[in-house]
Amino acid sequence: MNLDQVRYFLRLADKLHFWQTAEHLNMTQSSLSRHIQSLESELGFRLFERNQRSVRLTAAGQLLQGEWQRLLPELEAVQRHAQQISAGEVGSLRIGHIGAVAHAWLPKLLTGFTARYPLVQLELIEVIATESEQRLLTFQVDLGVWRHPAGSPALASEQLFLEPLALVVPDHHWLREEAFTSLADLRQERFVLPALNGDSPYVRVLGQLFAQYGYQPQLTIASDFGATILSLVAAGLGISVLPMSYAGSPMQGLRFIELPHHSPVFMVWRHDDRSAVLQHLLAEARQLKGVLYRAAY
Template sequence: MELRHLRYFIAVAEEKNFSYAAQRLHIAQPPLSQQISALEVEIGAKLLDRKKRPLQLTSAGQVFLEEARLVLAQLEHAIVQTQRASRGEIGQLVVGTNSSIANSLLPEMLRTFRDRFPNVKLVLRELTASEQIQELHNRRIDLGFDRLPHSHQQDANLSYLPIVRESLVIALPTTHPLTNQAEIPLEAMADEPFVLPSPEIVPSYTEIINLCQQAGFFPKVVQEATWVITVLSLVAGGVGVALLPSNVQNLQRTGVVYRSIKGVNLSREIVVVWRQEDSSPVLHEFLNVIRELTASPP
């Protein structure tokens, strides 16, 4: 049985006449009659009462007509959905996020993409940068965000698109005397206790240390923390000051103020990263949104 046999039967059942059905289908009447007879033999039941004029469906024919229409309707639905999927209009995208991108560009990315593709399911997974790379290789996420690795450290199986460059700011308790300055030279922090965030949050522990040493001192680290919110809580509690990526300024934490670093600063380039061989239309539509929002080249 082929789909054309269903279409033939539906035409005959609706026209109640072989001649009219043949004209509608643009085929000759004898082959059409033969196809319907063969269909009845294959099913093992009479579908049409040929003795009546106009033709009448048997009880079995009425059931088969309903089911045949459902089959063709489901096929049409499958075709439409497949075409939509090929255009990236439906499907699912699993996005790895971290605090840097969540505090800066991610909200606008999500808002724009959802407006354009409301039927795509977006799944967000909060992971450290290193976890995102691992989950990309494991195919558990479709794209993530990381700092741009040095050229010799880049994975040949991944693609990287730079989207934003961010520098560091100083986070201070509101009661700190230096909060009256708009910019603070890093050397002014020489005698301050430091709350040092995880290397997953800032460029790296070593680079922070080197930056401070360039300013003439070695930071007095009194506490380390994994997440930004913990660092800010410690700063608000007067435990120490912190150097954090500039995106942290989007987090308004009571008891904390942010100040720019005067003079030499440390910056890093944030990239969106995905599997190079991934041809998912949904993924590439999301990348197009990112390129538009960040004016990044293809």
């Protein structure tokens, strides 16, 4: 039994005339008869008494007419909702992300996605590098956006873009962009950075960066959180090197000087996750691959 058969039954129960009902439903009378016979066969009892002159409901048919008229709108709503879930138009998705992408790339992604799929509920969870893959493997997040590709064979990944790094200084700092030549000139400066003895992808990027200039930066304060680093730099506690996305932060009192160095950003997900909502978001992200939204910096 399916909802179409219920609709055919209710229409015939209302008109009690096979030919008129079939015409209204835009089908042949024989096709309508087959649907009704199939429904009766599945139920195991007759719904209509019919002869050459008339068609009338049986007592069981009268009961089902009343009940199905009451239930059909709810059943149709449930069916529509199930179809939307199957198509990825309704559902939920948890995105684990690094802080930097929240200032430029992630808002751009979600603006397009939510316009196409307004009924999908999204949850954003900022994660640190040491917890990132475990969040995916334990189903705490459904998609990751961070700086390293998948390490586990259970995960898949794609590079989204290469993001330029920037020197971040307070507004009152002596260094001006037009006078800046190289990080090599900043050996005596105090820095606010993640602890350089850590093992996150970004710490490795920083280690390679300063190694090119032959020195280890002097740390005033160590922090793994970009928003905290921005606050400390704005307060004059040191300078920093951060992904250029942080230039989209609303924090005041900072200047960003772009460096000739980059850091990759990847999207990572469970390899066997066939969620339609996830597939839609991956497709949206692929449309933005390679794009950095400098207008937001």
